[in-house]
Structure formats: structure tokens, C-alpha cells
Amino acid sequence: MERISYRVALGGIVSAFCLMGMFLTGVFPLLYLVLPMLAGLLLLIVVEEVGTEWAWLTYFAVGLLSLFVTFDKEAALIFIMFFGCYPILKLYINRIPTKWLRLIVKLLFFNLCMVAYFNLTVYVFGLTELMEAFEDWGKYGGAILLAILNPFFLMYDLSLTNMMVLYRKWLKPRILGRKKK
Helix, strand or coil, rough: CCHHHHHHHHHHHHHHHHHHHHHHHHHHHCCCHHHHHHHHHHHHHHHHCCHHHHHHHHHHHHHHHHHHHHHCCHHHHHHHHHHHCHHEEEEEECCCHHHHHHHHHHHHHHHHHHHHHHHHHHCCCCCCCCHHHHHHCHHHHHHHHHHHHHHHHHHHHHHHHHHHHHHHHHHHHHHHCCCCC
């Protein structure tokens, strides 16, 4: 019983922090990518402490509520499509034994998410400013942008790994205390 209440409480606290970050995208529009990244990073705490099932529940709750709470719908969409689910999916992808296959799966997932995000943003939400920006680059503008974004994704992936190590080795022992032997 105590374990369930701990899971619910942790999920609620992390959800509140994630939603606060998502809400702040309307206050600080320049951070519309950074704040969803940080919200996704907070989901790693749920994964580490109570497991992926609860992390998925937290992700779905934050994703749904961010559509209603967030003024910047682009930020909510990028959280739902990539920054919220990737930190959880990364744990499954990292189970692939071959390093190159793991890298290909990560890049394929990222590129599919970005193409879907672009299409939803332009064709569903009607934000045609993205299409106008690509006119300067010609018909290969989308491919050029994806090629530019892939190294940034790899840095993001590495930073997620490093943040998880930092949480496990430094932050968690200081917050939760060391366990007695």
C-alpha cells in the first residue's frame, strides 16, 4: 500500500513540475524547446524510482494536460511527440545489443518524429511560417534541416545518459540518503 502511494505521489509531483515547465513556454517563448526537454528529463526520475509503467502514465498525464494548460501548442506537441516519450523509449532502445543498430533505431525514431511534428504543425495547426522559411532553402530544405538536427539529437541523447548517471551517483544519494548496510 505504501509503495502505491509513493508511486502516485512521485508521479504527481513530477507531473506538476513538468506542467509548470510546459506552462512557462507561454511566458518565455524562446524556451519552447528547452522547457519540454527539461520536462522529459524529469520523467527519468520516475523511470529510475518506480519503473517505466508509471513513467508512461506520468507522460500521458503531462501530455494530455499540457494541451490544455500550455499557451504554446507547438511546445506541447513537441513534448508529446518526442521529448516526453524519448527518455522512456531510450531505455528500451538501449537494450539492443549492437551499437550501430541501436544508433540507427534512435536516429530513425528521431527523424520520424521530426517529420511528423513538422507535418502536424504545418498542415493541422496551419503554422505556415515553417513552409515560408524553407522556401529560401529550396525543395531540399526539410532534408537539410534534418541533417542539421541529427547531431543535436545525438548530443541530447548523450546528455540524457549523463543526466541519468548524475542522478544515480550524485543527486539520489544526497536527496534520499545512503542506505545502511
